[in-house]
Structure formats: structure tokens, C-alpha cells
Amino acid sequence: MADRLLVFANEEVQELLKEKFVPVAADDWYQRRRKDRVGEFFAKVVDQSPRKGNHTKQGHYVFTATGKLLGFNNNRGPERRLKMMRDALTAWEELPASERTMVVPAPGKNDEGFHRELPEGGQIVKVFTRCLEEREGRLQKLSAEKIGNLSAVDHLWLRKEEIMKLEGLIESGGGEISKDLSLRIARFHLRDNTRGEPRDWKKEEVRGCSLKVDGRGNVTGNFLIESGDGKMGYQGMIEGVITLREGRLTKFDILVIGNHWGHSRYTGGARPGRNPMGQVFRLSEGKKESDRIPPQAIRWAPGYWEPEK
Amino acid sequence: MNILNRIVLFGAGMVGATFADESVVREILPSKEESAWLEIDWKTDLWEARKEAAQSGKPIYLWEMDGHPLGCV
Numbered sequence: 228m229a230d231r232l233l234v235f236a237n238e239e240v241q242e243l244l245k246e247k248f249v250p251v252a253a254d255d256w257y258q259r260r261r262k263d264r265v266g267e268f269f270a271k272v273v274d275q276s277p278r279k280g281n282h283t284k285q286g287h288y289v290f291t292a293t294g295k296l297l298g299f300n301n302n303r304g305p306e307r308r309l310k311m312m313r314d315a316l317t318a319w320e321e322l323p324a325s326e327r328t329m330v331v332p333a334p335g336k337n338d339e340g341f342h343r344e345l346p347e348g349g350q351i352v353k354v355f356t357r358c359l360e361e362r363e364g365r366l367q368k369l370s371a372e373k374i375g376n377l378s379a380v381d382h383l384w385l386r387k388e389e390i391m392k393l394e395g396l397i398e399s400g401g402g403e404i405s406k407d408l409s410l411r412i413a414r415f416h417l418r419d420n421t422r423g424e425p426r427d428w429k430k431e432e433v434r435g436c437s438l439k440v441d442g443r444g445n446v447t448g449n450f451l452i453e454s455g456d457g458k459m460g461y462q463g464m465i466e467g468v469i470t471l472r473e474g475r476l477t478k479f480d481i482l483v484i485g486n487h488w489g490h491s492r493y494t495g496g497a498r499p500g501r502n503p504m505g506q507v508f509r510l511s512e513g514k515k516e517s518d519r520i521p522p523q524a525i526r527w528a529p530g531y532w533e534p535e536k
Numbered sequence: 537m538n539i540l541n542r543i544v545l546f547g548a549g550m551v552g553a554t555f556a557d558e559s560v561v562r563e564i565l566p567s568k569e570e571s572a573w574l575e576i577d578w579k580t581d582l583w584e585a586r587k588e589a590a591q592s593g594k595p596i597y598l599w600e601m602d603g604h605p606l607g608c609v
Contacts (some may be wrong), residue, residue, distance in 0.1 A: 228609050230605070231570070231573040232569070232570060232572075232573070235572070235573035235576060235599075236569065236573050241572075241575060241576055244576050244597060245577070247594060247595075248594055248595055248596065248597040249585045249588045249589040249592065249594050249596050249597065250576050250577065250578050250599070251578065251579040251580065251581070251582055251584075251596060251597070251598050252578045252580060252598070252599040252600075252601075252604065252605040252606050253580065253582055253598065253599070253600050253604070254601070254602070254603060255600050255602045258582070258600065264583070269582060283602060284600055285602055286600055287598070287599055287600070288596075289595050289596065289597055290596055290598070291589070291595055291596070292587075292589040312597070315595065316595070327595075328589075328590045328593060330590070331586050334583040355564055355565050355566065357563065359560075359564070365560075366563060367563050368563045368564075377566075377570055378565060378566040379609045380566070380609075381607060381608065382607055420609045421609070422609075423603075423609055424603040424608055482560065484560065505560060505564040507564045507565055515574075516578060516606075517574055517578055517580070517606040517607065519580065520604045520606050520608075521604070521607075523604070523607070523608045
């Protein structure tokens with residue numbers, strides 16, 4: 228998250244990326260495992276970098292369409308990144324034309340074990356999460372100097388049949404939202420991802436999650452999720468509105484307010500004790516590529532779609 | 537949901553400041569400054585980026601993180 232604000236919000240970095248590069252972002256968990264042409268191409272680039280032989284391939288790479296590495300770093304802060312980008316551009320300028328480009332063949336079949344796509348007819352809901360604190364009698368974002376003060380984003384994916392089921396439920400006067408969907412939201416989206424990648428909640432850690440919609444689409448709910456040792460948890464309330472037309476969601480506005488506590492392996496630095504956290508769910512049209520990022524928890528795809536497993 | 541009913545969810549101050557208050561939603565959503573990195577037209581498919589790089593005569597800039605940089609945290 229620090230890169231987003233420190234580096235990629237920097238005007239000079241933005242200008243260079245927009246004018247001189249083709250920017251692409253990828254999840255290393257999938258990309259380093261792919262056994263297909265994309266994975267082979269990425270491995271060829273990595274093997275020219277300091278990441279060769281490492282488990283993780285995280286970092287920032289500049290390379291040609293032919294796969295020749297021109298620059299790499301994994302430092303934060305715009306100055307070192309800008310230097311790497313400028314050095315790479317100098318190396319690019321010195322290349323003969325034949326090494327800069329090529330006719331790129333078709334990518335071939337994706338390695339489905341490490342490639343995720345929104346199912347046909349599915350829809351995307353963006354999930355924003357932020358730690359909050361009470362100041363001046365109301366909930367506000369944390370002050371700027373505090374760790375985890377930024378808003379985090381993930382994506383909830385819904386299948387066509389789940390959307391139609393929701394429409395049917397509202398048309399019939401409302402009731403409890405299906406267990407598959409409410410448990411998916413609880414296990415994989417009601418969590419603190421503001422300081423890093425959180426672990427998924429286990430099924431048995433969802434000690435309670437009630438999510439109801441009435442005949443007008445008004446959503447209410449509450450939940451308690453807690454690790455077995457009680458050291459990490461999230462408890463709160465859900466409220467919002469869902470509207471649909473002809474089997475498609477037209478609105479999915481949900482607000483979650485609760486208290487969270489503790490941290491998992493990659494989310495250290497949580498505030499001591501129980502503290503407020505808020506989440507906003509908003510329907511996305513998925514027009515930008517950044518809106519179509521798979522949910523973090525869909526690495527384990529069968530579990531994401533069938534969370535009772 | 538009995539367990540939830542037995543537990544006091546929030547302090548009184550929090551309850552009064554939540555659902556009916558659109559300002560809480562604004563506090564949670566990313567600010568303009570926090571969203572500035574999305575002004576870059578990020579691609580998410582390395583092969584498509586490779587094709588565009590070949591056609592446009594530009595090098596590729598790859599941001600690679602464990603957890604998607606555009607949507608994990």
C-alpha cells in the first residue's frame with residue numbers, strides 16, 4: 228500500500244509510466260506458479276534479475292517485449308524507483324531495434340490452476356476497509372501518522388445464479404441471505420486488510436453471521452468472528468441496500484461497522500485491544516482492469532465459491 | 537445468533553455515529569490522494585502488456601507483489 232501513495236501517486240513517476248512504459252501489475256502468488264506461456268515468459272525475465280532462485284519474485288521490473296530485463300528494484304520511495312526507471316530507459320534507447328520488439332504469438336491456454344476469471348454473468352463488488360477512531364464524537368479515519376491509516380480494497384465476486392437468487396428473495400418479501408453468500412462475505416471479506424494480506428477466517432471461527440434482506444432490498448445483519456484462542460477477531464453490524472433489475476444488480480451499498488482486534492502473520496502492527504473498523508461494499512461495473520482483480524481469497528477457488536467446505 | 541445478543545457490540549458513542557451517517561462512508565472510502573495511483577492505466581495481463589509493448593515500441597513496467605498490487609490490501 229505504501230507504494231501506491233509514496234511512488235505511484237508521484238507526478239514524475241506517473242508521467243514517466245504514462246508516456247514511456249506499458250504498466251502492468253500482477254499477483255506473484257499466481258504468476259510465479261503458472262505453468263503456461265505467461266509463466267514461462269515471466270520466469271525468463273526473473274532469471275535475469277536478483278530474484279533468480281528466490282521463492283518470491285516480488286519487485287519492480289522493466290523489460291522488453293522480447294523478455295530482456297532492463298531494470299529491477301524492490302525499494303520504496305520515488306527517488307530510487309525513478310532512477311531505476313530512467314536507467315532502464317537509457318538501456319532501452321541503446322538497444323538495437325530488433326531487440327526492442329517482436330511479433331508476439333498467442334498466449335495459448337491459461338494454467339487454470341493459477342488463473343482466475345469472473346464467471347460469465349457474474350458481478351463485482353468492491354470492498355473498501357479502513358481502521359477508524361473516535362474523535363470529536365464521531366468515527367474518523369486514523370490520523371495520518373498512524374500505521375494502517377489507509378483505505379484498503381478487495382473485490383467480492385458474485386455468480387449469476389446467486390444474483391438471481393437474491394432477486395427472487397427480495398421479490399418474495401425477503402429473508403435470510405443464502406448461507407453460501409453470507410459465509411463467503413464473512414470468511415473472506417469481513418477482515419482487516421489495512422496493513423497487509425490477512426489470512427482467511429476458518430469456517431468454525433465464524434461464530435455468528437446473520438445477513439437478511441427485506442422486500443425492499445434493505446439489508447441488515449450482525450456478526451462475530453473470532454480465532455480459536457480469541458486473539459484475533461471482528462464483531463459488528465451490517466446495514467445497506469441492494470437493488471436489482473432483470474437479474475442484474477443495480478446497487479449493492481453495504482456499510483459494515485465493527486470492532487476488530489489482533490493480527491495475522493502478515494498484518495502486524497494492529498492497535499492494542501478492540502478498535503473500530505469500517506467497510507463499504509459498492510457495486511462495480513468492472514470497466515477498468517483494476518476493478519476486475521480477483522478476490523484475494525479466491526486463490527483457494529473451491530472454498531471461495533463453497534465456503535461451507 | 538444468541539451469542540451476538542449476549543455481547544455488547546459497541547460503546548454508545550460508536551452506535552450514534554454509524555449507519556445513518558453518510559460521513560462515516562466518506563471516511564472509509566479512499567480519498568482522492570489515496571486513489572491517485574489509479575490514474576495510471578494499469579494492465580493486469582502480462583501477455584496483453586507484452587503485445588502492447590511490441591506494438592507501441594515501449595518497454596514493460598511490471599509491479600509484482602504477493603497479493604495483487606491493485607486489489608489485495
